[in-house]
Amino acid sequence: GVYPATTNAQGSSAVIRDLDMSGYWGFTVNADRSRLAVFTDKDIELWSAFGGSRLLTLPGAAGDGMTFNPAEKRLLAVWSKRSIQIWDITSGQKVNEWRRGGSDSPPVALAFSSIADSRLLAVGREDGQLELWNVGGEKSAVWQYNPQTSEHSKPNPSFTSLAFSPDGRWLAVATERDKDAHNIFIFNPANSDLTPQFVIRSQIRVDALAFKADSSLLYSIGFFSDSVNAWDINSQKIATSWSPGASSLLGLAVRDDMLAVVSENGLVTAWKNPPSSASQAIQLSYTWGELLDISPDETQVLIRHGYDLEVWSFATRQWLRGWIFKSGEPHIAYSPDGCTLAVSAGKELSLLNTQQGKFYKSFSDQKANLVKNPPTFSADGALLAAAFDDGRIGVWGLDSGLTSPAGMIPPMRCSSFSPPPTPTPTLSPTATLIPSETPTCTATPVVTTTTSPTPPPFVRDLYLSDPPMQGDDVLKLQQRLLELGYTEVGTPDGIFGRMTREAVRRFQERNTLTVDSYVGPKTWARLFSPNALRGD
The missing domain is CATH 2.20.25 (N-terminal domain of TfIIb)
Known part of the structure; x- marks a missing residue:
């Protein structure tokens, strides 16, 4: 050199x-x-x-x-x-x-206290360090988890989930000690000495935690388990356990008195005041979807599928709307008033207006990736925190419209997502009468029908992929579907997303083609032929 x-x-x-x-x-x-x-x-x-x-x-x-x-x-x-x-x-x-102090270890979970006037933020890191921060002040307490391992066992002090109880009295932290011992540590965050008050011992690794609305029970699901466990906080024993009768559970969410889970075969099951027998279910159109949250009015669930964020309705048991994130898989948090959804994906943190279904703010100038875990709102909605994979925690102060009087949790003002607006389809020319030159005779009316455009050349197969396919051919596909009345395609944008896939599927059904949502040479040719059947 x-x-x-x-x-x-x-x-x-x-x-x-x-x-x-x-x-x-x-x-x-x-x-x-x-x-x-x-x-x-x-x-x-x-x-x-x-x-x-x-x-x-x-x-x-x-x-x-x-x-x-x-x-x-x-x-x-x-x-x-x-x-x-x-x-x-x-x-x-x-x-x-x-x-300088602190840790560069990536956070694996974080959550604000649920007490309205609290600025207490809990952070669990990959290296087993649990931190409590007074946001706007300093770190208030630290606890280091050092697992006991056998001679041939490699230490893996990693937290899998954490959750504050709704009354703010307890902080539950799940960790994997080793392959045979799995603990849920229960802390009192009000104590200056951050040490576990008691320990719940589980037979399987705990992947998700959530408290009941009255803070009396702690719900959990385990690694490749098909059951939900409800732990009694006082006795540290399982109060009840039940199964939706599906395969292994992949996600857990609690909203007030509703609890929902999703299984690996795509079945979403929700209970009011679990484990009551009254339940409702949605069968997703795919497997391995991940349950992220329940809408504030408990009528919808939010599902992550790859880089897609989707809203599914309990009323119709159908997909309602969705968004595709090119930068990474989405992780979400609802604001306390239900009007804002914070979405972290890759290096981008964005805010979505839940009433309009539109993003209105993006923090996209981050140098490091956000961790693959949800961001978190403070209980009064004034602060939003998210973690980066280089160990940093970012905290943003939000617009005054999200805040409430000091010490008050904002009232729930927004309930659920609305379906995307249906674009106005392109109108076909109407029949036109051409009068005769002589008043005693009437010329035969000439009817102008919907014309079929010259088929653009077929370039490639089009289908839903990750990341989504884009290009002029996708735009032409969407425009033609909309022209034929398949309005579920939405506004043409040149990106082959879930709405485009649904429109292609219905076009294939109407035109007796193989229904696979793939646009191959036959579907393309039929789409631009004069014999294409309309969708309206």
Whole structure:
């Protein structure tokens, strides 16, 4: 490798040549331009800018950046996320270091306290550290989970779920100790000493937690389990357990007195005051959908399927509407008043107006990815918190329209999503009468029918994919479907989403084609033929 040095004090230059420079990725020069500090993969090397020779190595000094003291030539500062080190390049010794606290471990779960005037935020990290933060203040408490492992077992101190009780008295945290021991730790967040008040021991790993509205029971579902467990907080025993009679459960959500679960075969089951026998169900059109939440009025559920966020209705048991996120799989949180849905996906955090079904704010300038876990609103709706995979927690103050008087939880003002607006279809030309030139005769009316456009060339098969297919051919497909009255396609935008798939499916049904929602050569040709049957 060849590494050019900076110009030295005498105005001449030197070239450093070394056969081992593939791991070198940056350098800086000291005040008199006599020394070069060169970053390698694991440490820093000091070179002479005059002779081009390596003088010494600073072991363990690698970081994210470095700079010399501009006032004198021998001190070098090296910084990383957690520390700043000062090195003496004459002796090769570290002379000082400053370190900041905290953890770079990615958060795996976070939640605000449900007490209206509280700013308490709980954060569970991948490395087993549980933190309580007074947002706007400082960290109030820390608890480190250190699992006991056998000689041949690799430690895996990771939290799987956490939840505050509605009365704010308890914080439940589920963790996987090892393959045979799984714990739910119950904390009192009001205590200055963050230690478990008691421990619930589960036979299987707990993947989701949610409290009953009166805080008396803690619901949980386990890894590849087909049952819901309801734990009595006082006795730390299972009060009741029941199964929807489906395969393994993948998600759990609680809204007031309703509890809903989804199974791997796509069956969503919901109970009022569980485990009552009164339940309602939705069979999704696919398997492995993930239940994210229940609408504020308990009439809809929100499902994640890949990069899709979908709303399904209990009344019709049908898909209602949806959105596709190109940046990653969506994770959501409802605001306390039900009028805003926060959606994190990839590097984007967006706010969706639940009444209009439109996004009105996006925080898309993030440098790191958001973790694959839901964001969280404070109980008064004034703050929104989300976590990044580099360990940071972001907290945003929201518009005053979401807030309420101090110490008050906003009233529920918004209930559920409405179906997407039906676009006005393109009108076909109506019959036109052409009068005769003589008053005693009437010419035969000439009827102008719907014309079939010249079929555009078939380019490729079109279907719902992840990420979604886009292009002019998709736009032409959507425009033609809308022209033929298949209004469920929505507004043509050139993106093949779920609405387009539904329109294609109904077109194939109406035109006696193979119903597979794939647009191949036969479907394409029929779509643009004069014999295509309309959908209205």
